[in-house]
Amino acid sequence: MTTEKETLNYGPVLFHYDLFPEKLEQHGKVKKVITKRGTFALKEAEMTEEERSWFTHVIQRLSEIGFHQVVPLYPTKFGDYTVQLGSRTYYLMPWFASDERNEKAKDEVLLDHLGKIHALTLKEQDFSNEVVEHSYQYLMNRWENRQYEMERFTEEAEQKTYMSPFELTYLSHFHQIMRMTEEAKRRLKDWYDTCQREKRYRSVLCHGKVSRNHLIFNPTGEGHLLNFEKAVLDTPVRDLAVYFRRAAHQREWTVEEGKFLLDSYEKHVQLLNEERGLLISYLSYPEPVFNAVDLYCSRRNDYSQIEMVHRLESRIRAMKKIRDFCDAIMIAPPPAPLDNSDTVPTKIHINDEGDHI
Amino acid sequence: MNLINTLENEYELYGIRWKEKPHIIMTDLGEKRIRYWKDYERLKWHVKWRDESSKGSGAVPDRMIRTNSGETAIQYGEQWISIHDHAEALFGCDEVERWGQFIGNLLKCAVKYDGKENLDLQTELPVFDINQCLRLSQKYMEANFSCITTSIYEAKERLKLSEAIRSKVKDSELPVLEREMSFKNGKKIFHFLFYQGGDAWPVRGYLPFRMFLLEWLEHSSPLSVKQLLTEVNKHFTLDHEQGLLLLAEIVTPWEIYDCLKQLDNSSLERMVEGLKKYEECWESNRTLVKTVTEWFDEKRRKVAL
Structure with missing residues (x-):
């Protein structure tokens, strides 16, 4: 239920839209605003001025280049697409009720839309040794530091007379986890070498926060993407890695399904061999397992041992599925011709400084 | 075309009628104030201070409501017209x-x-x-x-x-x-x-x-x-x-x-x-x-x- 206080809190924001709420409901990070003029979704976010202007640029640019499956932003009566109040930023969208009939098709639509956005914004970048070198070194250093932290955790655990169930579980999978880490690093090095040899890399507009929750269906059943707050120009592999890593954690997810979805994505953007290798590299790196260890170290008193072990085991299971998925996609199709200008429509404005991998 | 019709065509406002001619109108979105500008440079300055000073502030100045095409004002005869929100209740000096x-x-x-x-x-x-x-x-x-x-x-x-x-x-x-x-x-x-x-x-x-x-x-x-x-x-x-x-x-x-x-x-x-x-x-x-x-x-x- 809406309280008077809530209405007053959101009043200064909704005033910009000439909306007077009859009811406000919290749905995750979004407020459902029910008014006489219709029902709207009000999103609250923290963005800098630069992020705000990039965010609105992305939404407008997607529409200009012909991608209309984005939940539109309503302008305020003063022509702005966001409202800034203190450190908070708000933006208003139409409210689409969730339609459970479409839940099954969600992943397919999500990958299809990602493929379309990537194809529309695909750009062969002028080779910059500095960018590639920086991206490679940055990621490699980060991974090696993380690996070192995990090795230290292992050593400390091994010195204990009585290990905790969590430590025991972790240690029993340690060699396998390290093998995945080495595989990720080797694949990353391969990508770097290929870039240096071929003098090429491609960038697209990445959604930046790919998730099933960021796809909703309008009343006619058409899927629309939302939450482009973290959109960034980067390798297409970035969005794919985020999606597949998350998807593999779902109990019912299978390698076959993943393969099918990657194929449907590749109908829009055929991955280059080195990009496929980079995707395998990103996916192979066992960051989710390392995160479970971090959580164990920092908040072991907040959760029981059994909860911690369950979390770790579920992540290790997901990593195994990812490893199988990587094996399945490693059989690369014939390399795509590089000059595919017929299939690459208008390019989005590229901010080279923002490019990173 | 009279002013009211022009405003209805140019703005996303409906049911416009005079409340206090020639400055206050009633619309489907409440009372609005009309301002008349003989000089475009002056209008531009007033748009700017209103827009800039509203950024990040919990207070809102009476910015120009944009027209259907996103403009800050419309030309009407030899002058420019802008529309603003209007309120009567004083804020006072307590806060x-x-x-x-x-x-x-x-x-x-x-x-x-x-x-x-x-x-x-x-x-x-x-x-x-x-x-x-x-x-x-x-x-x-x-x-x-x-x-x-x-x-x-x-x-x-x-x-x-x-x-x-x-x-x-x-x-x-x-x-x-x-x-x-x-x-x-x-x-x-x-x-x-x-x-x-x-x-x-x-x-x-x-x-x-x-x-x-x-x-x-x-x-x-x-x-x-x-x-x-x-x-x-x-x-x-x-x-x-x-x-x-x-x-x-x-x-x-x-x-x-x-x-x-x-x-x-x-x-x-x-x-x-x-x-x-x-x-x-x-x-x-x-x-x-x-x-x-x-x-x-x-x-x-x-x-x-």
Whole structure:
């Protein structure tokens, strides 16, 4: 239920839209605003001025280049697409009720839309040794530091007379986890070498926060993407890695399904061999397992041992599925011709400084 | 085509009808105010200060509602017309923090966009003329009214002080502000501060803010003026040159004009009444000068500690 206080809190924001709420409901990070003029979704976010202007640029640019499956932003009566109040930023969208009939098709639509956005914004970048070198070194250093932290955790655990169930579980999978880490690093090095040899890399507009929750269906059943707050120009592999890593954690997810979805994505953007290798590299790196260890170290008193072990085991299971998925996609199709200008429509404005991998 | 039809075509507003011709209309989205602009440069300046000062502020100035095509105004005959929100309920001067944030933001923009980028912008720089005051007061000085002789003496001293302060910061940019800054322009919508701006040519310097502080003092207390300055200072620093420029404007004896205007020697009764008003006007301004200088002194002491 809406309280008077809530209405007053959101009043200064909704005033910009000439909306007077009859009811406000919290749905995750979004407020459902029910008014006489219709029902709207009000999103609250923290963005800098630069992020705000990039965010609105992305939404407008997607529409200009012909991608209309984005939940539109309503302008305020003063022509702005966001409202800034203190450190908070708000933006208003139409409210689409969730339609459970479409839940099954969600992943397919999500990958299809990602493929379309990537194809529309695909750009062969002028080779910059500095960018590639920086991206490679940055990621490699980060991974090696993380690996070192995990090795230290292992050593400390091994010195204990009585290990905790969590430590025991972790240690029993340690060699396998390290093998995945080495595989990720080797694949990353391969990508770097290929870039240096071929003098090429491609960038697209990445959604930046790919998730099933960021796809909703309008009343006619058409899927629309939302939450482009973290959109960034980067390798297409970035969005794919985020999606597949998350998807593999779902109990019912299978390698076959993943393969099918990657194929449907590749109908829009055929991955280059080195990009496929980079995707395998990103996916192979066992960051989710390392995160479970971090959580164990920092908040072991907040959760029981059994909860911690369950979390770790579920992540290790997901990593195994990812490893199988990587094996399945490693059989690369014939390399795509590089000059595919017929299939690459208008390019989005590229901010080279923002490019990173 | 009449104005109402034009507005309905150009704006996403329906059911438009006059409430108070020619300024207030009723629409499906509530009451709106119409402003008429003969000069496009002036309109542009008013769009800019409204847009800029609203950024990140919990207070909202009456920005131009955009047309269907995103414009800030429409051309109607030989003039430009803009539409704004309109509210009646006064915000009052209890919520000093909100006022402080709004004025701080306003001053920040007023110094940043000081009209330099727009060479066509007409800005007036009010200059105090002591000689004119002396001429006006001449006939009363002979009668030796103590309040007049004392105030003229004090005015000369304050002017010297003001000039001395100004000479220290003569290279600093002055803010370009709306001619009339009034706390009565602060209205309440949803508990937030909605500020209804004007449409006159702007002025250069702190005189509008001085008038605002005087009005604030008349409706509150010296303590509240100090609180307001403290809040403004959080968003727009008065610690350096801009603070000195404000102090110089506060010390300048602008009120002597108003005091002298109160005098009327056409009859004894009017003269007595005029002198009473003269004293009241002088005293309230004196309190303002004392309050603001005290605030600056207290702030300096805190820094020194």
